[in-house]
Amino acid sequence: MKYLTPTLLFLVFLSCKSPQQWSGQGPIEVVPTEDRPIENQPFQDFDLGDGFFISNKMEGGRLSDATRINDSLVEVKILPENQPINPSPWYAFKVWSEEEKQMWIRLTYPTTGFHRYYPKINKRGLYYKKLDSAAFHPHPKLMEDGRTRIEFAEAKVWVGPDTLWIAAQDFAGTxxxxxxxxxxxxxxxxxxxxxxxxxxxxxxxxxxxxxxxxxxxxxxxxxxxxxxxxxxxxxxxxxxxxxxxxxxxxxxxxxxxxxxxxxxxxxxxxxxxxxxxxxxxxxxxxxxxxxxxxxxxxxxxxxxxxxxxxxxxxxxxxxxxxxxxxxxxxxxxxxxxxxxxxxxxxxxxxxxxxxxxxxxxxxxxxxxxxxxxxxxxxxxxxxxxxxxxxxxxxxxxxxxxxxxxxxxxxxxxxxx
Ligand SMILES: [Zn+2]
CATH class of the missing domain: 3.40.630.10 (Zn peptidases)
Known part of the structure; x- marks a missing residue:
């Protein structure tokens, strides 16, 4: 067991399917599926000063905290509903600003330690499109298992009075x-x-x-x-x-x-x-x-x-x-x-x-x-x-x- 560091244990969950399902020697490995508590994410607007706002008040919204770092950078934390959990760090939120400006949003993941989904943006309507690659700054890090992952990432967006939605995939909500x-x-x-x-x-x-x-x-x-x-x-x-x-x-x-x-x-x-x-x-x-x-x-x-x-x-x-x-x-x-x-x-x-x-x-x-x-x-x-x-x-x-x-x-x- 000495090689099973937390990171390695964690990587066992990386793929969508758990390995025991298909390496399957022995009887059915039934895992407990009784209800477990989830953390109720408060849906709220964050007033980050200078007329800039960020909010998870939307169907499918996920954003756990937001902090202003400086004039042009805010940092957000993305946390899961409960743990242990497969590291699929979904995020979805919206931003707006009283004045037109450029803002960097740093996406951080305190529980998984890495970013996974390339940001998509949506100015109106249902469908999100990929953020321009020049506006995306990933910060790679060599993990304990020898793989390189993005530790955190920054997305540059133009914000103004019209709401801009940012999400991990092509849609959010039902x-x-x-x-x-x-x-x-x-x-x-x-x-x-x-x-x-x-x-x-x-x-x-x-x-x-x-x-x-x-x-x-x-x-x-x-x-x-x-x-x-x-x-x-x-x-x-x-x-x-x-x-x-x-x-x-x-x-x-x-x-x-x-x-x-x-x-x-x-x-x-x-x-x-x-x-x-x-x-x-x-x-x-x-x-x-x-x-x-x-x-x-x-x-x-x-x-x-x-x-x-x-x-x-x-x-x-x-x-x-x-x-x-x-x-x-x-x-x-x-x-x-x-x-x-x-x-x-x-x-x-x-x-x-x-x-x-x-x-x-x-x-x-x-x-x-x-x-x-x-x-x-x-x-x-x-x-x-x-x-x-x-x-x-x-x-x-x-x-x-x-x-x-x-x-x-x-x-x-x-x-x-
Ligand atoms: Zn799946």
């Missing part, structure tokens, strides 16, 4: 998913189903896509982890492709129903959490215990669906984001309802993207784990994967990956 669902619902083959309610009373909703008899069903989910918006973008492109008005997509929707839960953790997203729901728990460790309402509602829905219709789930994908693009798949010695579907799908869809080599990591173990993907496979026999895209993977590549995956899936399943 509105972007709601808007997308409304757009999808304009299709006559899409309907909305409420399957439960979160602890804070937000609806847990699924889109049903397709007009089949539910004998063969598919499941796609995203945003168990609030900052993982690139994962949602991949799911969005995947689902939109299956909703196209093309002969292949129409045929697919006549044979299969796809169920989509794009926002698994609405409370965590609304509160600007790094990773957990308001039960203070990583919901992607609760797919055996079902102590938390979000995984419980989806599992109940799927199990009821199967018992009511006699049908089965043949495919399931859980979309996430982490440091790089990875496909976590089930051990290839195990066979579900459609053996070989996932490895073939990944290989074939990746071939459609010039120069793209997929990073596929099948589970080493043969036992059920605590994640959604494991639940989908071991309980339903659905061929399952965790579809991870990188935090900074170019958005057009994410779109292409979602699209090619959907096209190959239709091609393979329409033959059946």
């Amino acid at each position: 509105a972007y998913v709601e808007r997308w669902k409304s757009k999808m619902l304009k299709n006559d083959f899409v309907e909305k189903i409420q399957i439960g309610t979160s602890k804070e009373g937000r609806p847990l909703e699924i889109l049903k896509i397709g007009k089949s008899d539910d004998q063969k069903m598919l499941m796609a989910i995203s945003l168990q982890h609030p900052p993982e918006i690139p994962g949602f973008l991949a799911l969005k492109s995947f689902v939109e492709t299956l909703c196209e008005d093309s002969p292949e997509a129409r045929k697919f929707r006549s044979k299969y129903n796809l169920y989509v839960m794009p926002m698994m953790n609405p409370d965590g997203v609304a509160r600007g959490h790094w990773r957990h729901n308001v039960g203070g728990v990583d919901t992607n460790r609760d797919w055996v215990n079902f102590n938390q309402p979000e995984p419980k509602a989806l599992a109940d829905f799927m199990e009821n669906k199967v018992s009511e219709t006699g049908g089965k789930f043949i495919f399931a994908a859980d979309f996430h984001a982490t440091w790089e693009d990875i496909f976590y798949t089930i051990n290839e010695d195990l066979e579900g309802n459609h053996p070989g579907l996932i490895p073939k799908l990944i290989r074939r869809s990746s071939r459609k993207i010039p120069g793209y080599e997929p990073n596929i990591r099948p589970s080493e173990g043969l036992e059920r784990g605590v994640t959604s993907s494991s639940y989908f496979f071991f309980v339903h026999g659905a061929e399952a994967m965790t579809f991870e895209v990188g935090d900074d993977t170019p958005r057009n590549l994410i779109r292409l990956k979602g699209e090619t995956t959907a096209r190959e899936l239709m091609r393979m399943l329409n033959r059946k």
